[in-house]
Amino acid sequence: MSHNHPETELHNPQSTKPPLDPHLKALENEAIHIFREVAAEFERPVMLYSIGKDSSVLLHLARKAFYPGRVPFPLLHVDTGWKFQEMIAFRDEMVEKYDLDLVVHTNPRGAAESVTPFSHGSALYTDIMKTEALRQALDAGQYDAAFGGARRDEEASRAKERIYSFRTPDHRWDPRNQRPELWNLYNGMIRKGESVRAFPLSNWTEVDIWRYIQAEEIPIVPLYFAKKRPIVERDGMMILAEDPRLELLPDEVKREEVIRFRTLGCFPLTGAIRSGAATLDDIISELETATVSERQGRAIDRDQSGSMEKKKREGYF
Amino acid sequence: MTAPAIANAALDDATAVAAYPAQEPVRATRDSRPLRLITCGSVDDGKSTLIGRLLWDTKAVKEDQAATLQRDSNGKQNDLGLPDFALLLDGLQAEREQGITIDVAYRxxxxxxxxxxxxDTPGHEQYTRNMATGASTADLAVLLVDARVGLLEQTRRxxxxxxxxxxxxFVLAVNKVDLxxxxxxxxxxxxxxxxxxxxxxxxRQVTAIPVSALKGENVVYDGRASMPWYDGPTLIEVLELATTRSAQTVGFRLPVQRVSRPGESxxxxxxxxxxxxxxxxDSVVILPSGMxxxxxxxxxxxxxxxAAxxxxxxxxxxxxxVDVSRGDMIAAIDSQPMTGLAFDAQLVALQPEGIQPxxxxxxxxxxxxxxxxVQPASQLDLKTGKWNHADELPMNGIGKVHLVFDEQAIFDAYEQNRTTGAFILIDPDTNNTVAGGMITxxxxxLGGIHAEESRVILSLPADLADQLMATELFAGRREDVEVRRITAGKAAEIIDTIDG
Incomplete structure (x- = not known):
């Protein structure tokens, strides 16, 4: 019996949790398998860490995959400089708590050319501060594999992306010429300069993510939970109004509302939802009756349909 | 739940598993693991409409996605006022432009x-490779036919x-039954x-269902109002009750992905x-070393x-x-996989270069x-279901091949284990995945034909050879025979060389 086992140091203090249901267990097993495979096959893996709920799940799975060892690769945060303040605080807390290696990269053009979401518009801003910044960071670290938390249920072009998604030396994705992926046999063979993006959460849905966060008691940024917060309405979105850099336009008024966020990105581009969901149970039941998809609050996806595919071809995650 | 209780639950799991193959009518526990399925059918069978209907009626499509859909279809709607489901599924721009599905998508x-x-895989013949990819992980296949047309050559394929x-x-969805x-x-x-x-x-496990994907009959909701004569299950009911693949009844196998050494201890x-x-x-053996x-x-x-x-x-x-490294397999000592330097397999060629001998x-x-x-031996003719001799395999070709290794290989037959019996081939020149294969x-x-075994070379008139090959005895051992069609002159030349 395990409680008599002499090797008590192997017991994780969280072991009182009930076992996962078979569905989440299957998803977890698959993700752990992918983590281990990439870590074994590539020389310099890195994990893209965006601090959001999917990244939190990704990090938790990485810790599980390599237990009792440390996570054997660094986390990379591409910081646009416009993230929610609570996200940055949360990131630093996680790094400290779980003994992680963190690399933070911000595109120097942001400061040099004063690129902001207000001055350059969401499309150009995203291109420079996220896509270009990511390419810079991946090149600088000479990473040959990068884990991401993308899910196939998020968006139409992602539905066709492989779990090992091949990238050319300039980080391009060719959706029409992807390597076939059969069974759980991933092809990790690349030439120097080429890389692979690996997506352990490919087969997860948004509800799976939340149910797993609940079952595994995974810490997440408090912005996901409803609270009275200062907001301002802009372009049909409710934007959090707590960062001093947000300048109110003439007809805008700051007001308080009970809101939460369904996804987290750059605060000026991320719309809040009116919601009283203050616990994981609330969020899950809200989701089960939700009538809009999670990316609906993301300004960058709405330019045109197919816009995610275009961004991904250029190297966006 | 306490730790021992979890342990017991895990044990119960293992016990249930051990009893799996025996038919136990009493045990009606529903398998709640996710079911992986593949849908097959041609463009005209209404496959996209069927999947769209499944997503729509299970509320997997959200309002903003539907709005994007409405916008993309320029207000084009079907006669029920629903958006064009095909647009929902064809995620890539090239696909939307050309109105075809070019790759496997997961929903x-x-x-x-x-x-x-x-x-979700395209139906065109040239996309056999995509279907093979989708089928590799699927537990169940939904095959679509148009009720007005019936089975097609493609259905057999x-x-x-x-x-x-x-x-x-298999589930056969006989679609457009309203028409x-x-x-x-x-x-x-x-x-x-x-x-x-x-x-x-x-x-043997086949369910046929009369369906109207467009009207949503017998997909998620029943179609009793239109077809009172059908009292079988809806598509979703069949899917809910289907079983997932299980490799739990065979011998223990652990392919080692990595060795964890966080400290000396x-x-x-x-x-x-x-x-x-x-x-x-449990006693285990490490392969290929045999320790x-x-x-x-x-x-x-x-x-x-x-237990795991x-x-x-x-x-x-x-x-x-013991010396264990990545690529080794840890296996049950009393039920070991096959090890050796030569195996037979079936494979699907996935790239334009095919598989070269x-x-x-x-x-x-x-x-x-x-x-x-890799030495191809024969290729499956999907029209007739017959295996014909082949020296190489073109893209989308399905063939029987001989594999010869430099070092010990470790496999189970795919029939026994869909994980340890499966493989992919990677072209060292392009690094691309060029085939998916299954060990038989x-x-x-070595070398396919047993090198030291005694053989006979016959030179026969073509018509006599054809008659012989048509016999049951011959067909039963077709795999052991090498046949070449050449001219009488060439045959005489070869026999002269042997007589030398």
């Missing part, structure tokens, strides 16, 4: 009973590929024909159990477990210092990657 939906992963990839549960005025006799005729076809492929072997189950105290050890612990992040079963990602600790490829199976030489058997000797 997710769920009911309160189970969740589903659909591999799809059913054959699905069977070859190991799928043993036949819900003709019962027509439906029954088609389903009878299909059951004959499935039986000829060795598949700990050495664990990490991987996903690919077959059977394991518990502390033997006992399992002392199964470590996971949550607790030290006292197929599908579990674990870390195994052994009782002694004698070329050396990389083969990846489990966590093991090694060099292999180990070969006794």
């Amino acid at each position: 997710y939906f769920s009911t309160d009973k189970r969740s589903f992963i659909v591999a 799809h059913a054959t590929i699905a069977t070859l990839m190991g799928i043993r549960q 036949t005025n819900y003709d019962r006799a027509r439906f029954e005729q088609i389903s009878h024909e299909f059951k004959e076809l499935a039986l000829s492929l060795g598949v 700990f050495r664990g072997y990490q991987g996903t159990v690919a077959g059977g189950s394991v518990k502390p105290g 033997v050890a006992n399992v002392t612990k199964i470590v996971t992040f949550d607790l030290v477990r006292n 079963v197929a599908g579990d990602a674990i870390t195994l600790v052994l009782d002694r210092q 004698g070329k050396r490829y990389w083969l990846k199976s489990g966590s093991r990657r090694q060099r292999v030489q 058997a180990k070969r006794a000797a």
Whole structure:
């Protein structure tokens, strides 16, 4: 019996949790398998860490995959400089708590050319501060594999992306010429300069993510939970109004509302939802009756349909 | 729940698993693991509409996605006022522009009973490779036919590929049944024909359902109002009750992905159990070295477990210092996989270059990657179901091949284990995945034909040879025979060389 086992140091203090249901267990097993495979096959893996709920799940799975060892690769945060303040605080807390290696990269053009979401518009801003910044960071670290938390249920072009998604030396994705992926046999063979993006959460849905966060008691940024917060309405979105850099336009008024966020990105581009969901149970039941998809609050996806595919071809995650 | 209770739950799991193959009518526990399925059908069969209908009626499509859809279809709607479902599924711009599906896409939906992963693959003949890809992980295949048209040559082709990839549960969705005025006799005729076809492929678990994907009849909601004569299940009911593949009844297999050595005191072997189950105290063999050890612990992040079963990602600790590295397999000592230098396999060629005889490829199976030489022997004619002699395989070709390795290879037959019996081939020149394959058997000797065995070369008139080859005796051993069609002059020349 395990409680008599002499090797008590192997017991994780969280072991009182009930076992996962078979569905989440299957998803977890698959993700752990992918983590281990990439870590074994590539020389310099890195994990893209965006601090959001999917990244939190990704990090938790990485810790599980390599237990009792440390996570054997660094986390990379591409910081646009416009993230929610609570996200940055949360990131630093996680790094400290779980003994992680963190690399933070911000595109120097942001400061040099004063690129902001207000001055350059969401499309150009995203291109420079996220896509270009990511390419810079991946090149600088000479990473040959990068884990991401993308899910196939998020968006139409992602539905066709492989779990090992091949990238050319300039980080391009060719959706029409992807390597076939059969069974759980991933092809990790690349030439120097080429890389692979690996997506352990490919087969997860948004509800799976939340149910797993609940079952595994995974810490997440408090912005996901409803609270009275200062907001301002802009372009049909409710934007959090707590960062001093947000300048109110003439007809805008700051007001308080009970809101939460369904996804987290750059605060000026991320719309809040009116919601009283203050616990994981609330969020899950809200989701089960939700009538809009999670990316609906993301300004960058709405330019045109197919816009995610275009961004991904250029190297966006 | 306390730790011992979890342990007991895990044990109960293992017991249930051990009893799996025996038919136990009493045990009606629903399998709540996600069901992976593949949908096959041509463009005109309404496949996109069927999947769109599944997503729509299970509420997997949200309002903003529907709005994007409405916008993209320029207000074009079907006669029920619903958006064009095909646009929902064809995610890539090229596909929307050309109105075709060019790649495997994965869709997710769920009911309160189970969740589903659909591999949505295009129906065109040239996309056999995509269907093989989608089928490789599927537990069940939904084959679509148009009720007005009935079975097509393509239906046979799809059913054959699905069977070859190991799928043993079929659903035949006889779609557009509304356009036949819900003709019962027509439906029954088609389903009878299909059951004959499935039986000829060795598949017994077949359900035929009359469906109108457009009107949503017998997909998620029943169609009793239009076809009171049908009292069978809806599509979603069949999917909810289907079984997922299980490799839990065979011998224990752990392909080692990596060795974990966080400190001097700990050495664990990490991987996903690919077959059977394991518990502390079990004796295992490490392949290919053949060294033997006992399992002392199964470590996971949550607790030290006292059993693990197929599908579990674990870390195994052994009782002694043995040399184990990535690519090795830890297996049950009393039920070992095959090891050897030569195997027979079936494979699907996935790239324009096809599979060239004698070329050396990389083969990846489990966590093991090694060099292999591939010799095609025959190719399946999907029209007739016959295997014809072939020296090379073109893209989308399905062939029987001989594999010859430089170093020991470790496999189970795919029929026995869909994980340890599967492999991919990688072209060392392009690094692309060029084939997906399934092991059928180990070969006794190198080079396909047993080198020392005595053989006879006959030179026969072509008509006599054809008659001989048509006999049952000959057909039964067709794999042992090499046949070349040449001129009489060339034959005389060859025989002269032998007489030399």
